[in-house]
Amino acid sequence: MDYTLLNGINSPADLRRLPRTDLKKVADELRAYVLESVSKTGGHLGSNLGTVELTVALHYVFNTPEDRLVWDVGHQTYPHKVLTGRRDRMGSLRQLGGISGFPRRDESEYDTFGTGHSSTSISAAHGMAMAAKIKGEDRKAVAIIGDGSMTAGMAFEALNNAGVAHGGLMGDVLVILNDNDMSISPPVGALNKYLARLMSGSFYAAAREGAKSVLKNTPLYEFARKFEEHTKGMVVPGTIFEEFGFNYVGPIDGHDLDSLVPTLENLRDKRGPQFLHIVTKKGAGYKLAEADPVKYHAASGKFDPAVGFVTPATKPKTTFTQVFGDWLCDMAEADPRLVGITPAMREGSGMVEFHKRFPQRYHDVGIAEQHSVTFAAGLACEGLKPVVAIYSTFLQRAYDQMVHDVAIQNLPVLFALDRAGLVGADGATHAGNYDIAYTRCIPNMAVLTPADEDECRQALYTGFLHNGPVTVRYPRGAGAGVVPVKQMTAQPWGKGEVRRESQSTGQRIAVLAFGTLLYPALEAAERLDATVANMRFVKPLDAELVAELARTHDALVTVEDGCLMGGAGSAVTEALNAAGITIPVLQLGLPDEFVEHGDPAKLMSLCGLDAAGIEASIVKRFGAKPTVVARSAAR
Ligand SMILES: Cc1ncc(C[n+]2csc(CCOP(=O)(O)OP(=O)(O)O)c2C)c(N)n1
Ligand SMILES: CC(=O)[C@@H](O)[C@H](O)COP(=O)(O)O
Ligand SMILES: [Mg+2]
16 A cells, blocks of 8 residues: 555644545555554554544544544544654554553644543543633534443533533534444443434435435535535434434444535534534454454554454463453352453453353443442342452542442452553553552452462452452463462462561561562562562451561561552551561552553563562662661560
């Protein structure tokens, strides 16, 4: 594919200088470029291919960046990034120092709002629209939100607010619903059925057919007028969006520039809240992705577009996600009370098999994390045992529900937190850095940090047996490769274990490891001849073990793949203080800053949380051969 037109577009202004009749070729080149680029770097695919025409039309019609575009989730913004001066940087996508996979205000003025978590775009765009009104600036704010992202309550909170005037001021916000009838998994919920009815109605079919007949070969100057007449004549079904105060237009074909451009031009010039419903195909233009939009939601790495995603020749290591999925099925087999819940992350959370085998106990509630937690609380009130499978970062959205609906009532809800710690390519918006700190401070909540795949299985079982709220956290990807034992055994509640005893006759250091950092800690300890404890629980913490280690060592070190502030290390120092024990404690964990996207191992090394980093920190704090420190009388 030649990129003749694309290579001449270094900003939307360049695009807007092209004749309207060139836009189709721009879109074709853009689609080919995005596919070629993602095939080299990996990253999100289906959503990007599905928004090529929309992106071209938006930057052609609106005066970006003065007119604001807010992309919901932002995983569909690679075409936007190519058209806004980052074409030649796409090779660095999601790599350390490279461009982000999501819009970032600090990356480009065209990225008007940082996204990554879904369903925030309407709120942000409404804010921008109202700001323009308050400041007397004439600009549009456009939110582009997918049908999956529309299932989150926050989207409707925003519609409810944006659809009415405030102090006589009405924001000029345009919401574009990009309806491809897909989330990551097939879509769920009543809204999806409602949108399907809108699309199946006679209006959309007639609009599509009519547009082709009325508008083909229409001279440009008559174009918009005829299209307006054509669609105005249609009986558009009353929609929920109009009930929220929006002028609803659509559904229209989101791949047809002959529909998109004049419609956007019309809507650009209208005042007040506007709502455009477009219909697209996830993966459009790439047959393999069109045929399997779930599989082609994202590419984990390089692939040959001619062949598509292939199963690697060597069997990849078992991931924590797979360990969870296997455990969930085994536990469901053993206990009919188990109900599995996911907020729209069936594949990512490893629940495909569970869905197949236990369809009546499987609930994908859509992108509705808050609802997923309180739904689980309701189930637990009735004696069932809900397991909420959720990414650490996405659980942040349901914090009040964890406290108010689950913990205060001390309900037996098990939170299986995947993607705990740094996640790598998705960067700061998706990092699960805070869950130890934000869960351990909740009364009644237990927090388990398994060190490897077998411990993960056993910790899930241990947590499931507990009659109260429990969080079990584990990282993205594979661990130390400890094959899970089929037999499920309850771990001693609140107890850790010593994995390595220092033989040093001089300075004795004890490293208290939480989670998968046990293994780099063991590696560092070999070189330092330090003791290593696998703590297993942040809460209840094994305070006896902490005190014993303090009594028999001269310094303690805590390591965790979570934020330092309020993390497991803080729990250890709190326990020492409570016991009146004074001993030097070095706490190692994630820093008080957002860690950018990149290779996870590299990022952990940069944070000093690989074996070399742990060793270096210990040597730096306590010396090469640490000298004996003053022992406190209280031991
Ligand atoms: C709060 C939150 N929950 C879950 C996700 C994970 N996620 C990313 S994209 C996506 C599906 C979005 O569907 P849709 O908005 O229709 O966009 P499409 O992928 O179809 O283009 C989900 C669930 C997220 N980014 N944010
Ligand atoms: C855009 C989004 O939020 C999801 O697609 C997310 O990127 C999935 O993350 P994993 O690749 O870790 O499942
Ligand atoms: Mg969708």
